Amino acid sequence: RIERLWPMFTVVAFGSGAGALMLSGGPVPALAPVTDPSLKLFAACVHALAVYTSTFAVTALSLRFLSGYSxxxxxxxxxxxxxxxxxxxxxxxxxxxxxxxxxxxxxxxxxxxxxxxxxxxxxxxxxxxxxxxxxxxxxxxxxxxxxxxxxxxxxx
Known part of the structure; x- marks a missing residue:
């Protein structure tokens, strides 16, 4: 079940999110487009990984820690x-x-x-x-x- 994998998803989400941030120009992203095609593909893959693992991390954390009645x-x-x-x-x-x-x-x-x-x-x-x-x-x-x-x- 997905809630057992929350540590992995969370670590990968933070790691790929930090990588995506650095590929975008650092803590204050640059608004200049990436022109190198191989770097553009790599940056797109890192951003996609960050988005997907963040989604899975939030879902898994919610199932693990917020599944009771409130x-x-x-x-x-x-x-x-x-x-x-x-x-x-x-x-x-x-x-x-x-x-x-x-x-x-x-x-x-x-x-x-x-x-x-x-x-x-x-x-x-x-x-x-x-x-x-x-x-x-x-x-x-x-x-x-x-x-x-x-x-x-x-x-x-």
């Missing part, structure tokens, strides 16, 4: 489609609001991300979750029950 993850999973639907206009509005803010780029980015998530989740809770819209997005809500421990029954 009310928070369940809530975010239920809200995810609503967040997807409303995030684009909110991000655009946030960018316009932050345009002239006296903050560095990372402060503006963090403000937009946190603000959009807060508005999206608040609107989901107040306007969507317990309405017909929530039912249309998530289907019928079934009360969650903890799994009971199996009781051993002696064989006859």
């Amino acid at each position: 009310a928070t993850r369940r809530y975010l999973a239920d809200a995810s489609y609503w967040v997807y639907i409303v995030h684009l206009p909110l991000v655009m509005a946030g960018q316009v609001l932050m345009l002239d803010a006296p903050l560095p780029w990372w402060g503006k980015l963090a403000s937009v991300v946190v603000g959009v998530m807060a508005i999206s989740l608040l609107s989901y809770e107040l306007l969507v979750r317990h309405t017909f819209i929530g039912k249309a997005l998530n289907g019928r809500r079934v009360p969650w029950r903890r799994p009971t421990d199996a009781v051993a029954v002696p064989a006859e």
